[in-house]
Amino acid sequence: MRQILVDLAKCKGCRQCEKACSNAHSATTTGDSKPVSRVKVLFTKSENGKKGSPYPMRCHQCEFPKCAEACMSGALIKTKDGIVIHEDDRCVGCWMCVMTCPYGAVFRDVERKVVVKCDTCLDDEIPACVAVCKFDAMKIEESK
Numbered sequence: 721m722r723q724i725l726v727d728l729a730k731c732k733g734c735r736q737c738e739k740a741c742s743n744a745h746s747a748t749t750t751g752d753s754k755p756v757s758r759v760k761v762l763f764t765k766s767e768n769g770k771k772g773s774p775y776p777m778r779c780h781q782c783e784f785p786k787c788a789e790a791c792m793s794g795a796l797i798k799t800k801d802g803i804v805i806h807e808d809d810r811c812v813g814c815w816m817c818v819m820t821c822p823y824g825a826v827f828r829d830v831e832r833k834v835v836v837k838c839d840t841c842l843d844d845e846i847p848a849c850v851a852v853c854k855f856d857a858m859k860i861e862e863s864k
Contacts, residue, residue, distance in 0.1 A: 721802030722840045723861045724847055726776050730857035733774030735761045737849035737858060744841060744848035756829045758838040759849050776849070776858065779804060779825045779838035787817035787826050787837070796837075803842060808834045
């Protein structure tokens, strides 16, 4: 299974992975809809309440995906390769997958009324977020 791994010690919170993801998944260049990233860089809170360490939140490609179980329209499907993919045309925008993901890694695309989640850039040899990370905080791992 293809998995994106993150070395939190190397992540600087630059958000280049978010931008690369948005661009890679943008179906339009006309500006008709704003591209939505499938990875979000969040920050922990330090003891004094200020912004702490960054961590890129992305789909963990769960063995038993709660998001897919909760999807009433069958828009979330686990492939034979173990990647959980989302089919926009089947999504009804109920947000159940967003509510049930234990990692908070399924995001709303409010403009299009569907969800978005990491698909590890299945059509590309290297995911956009991994390719753009100049700190080598993200890497791809293939396992069986």
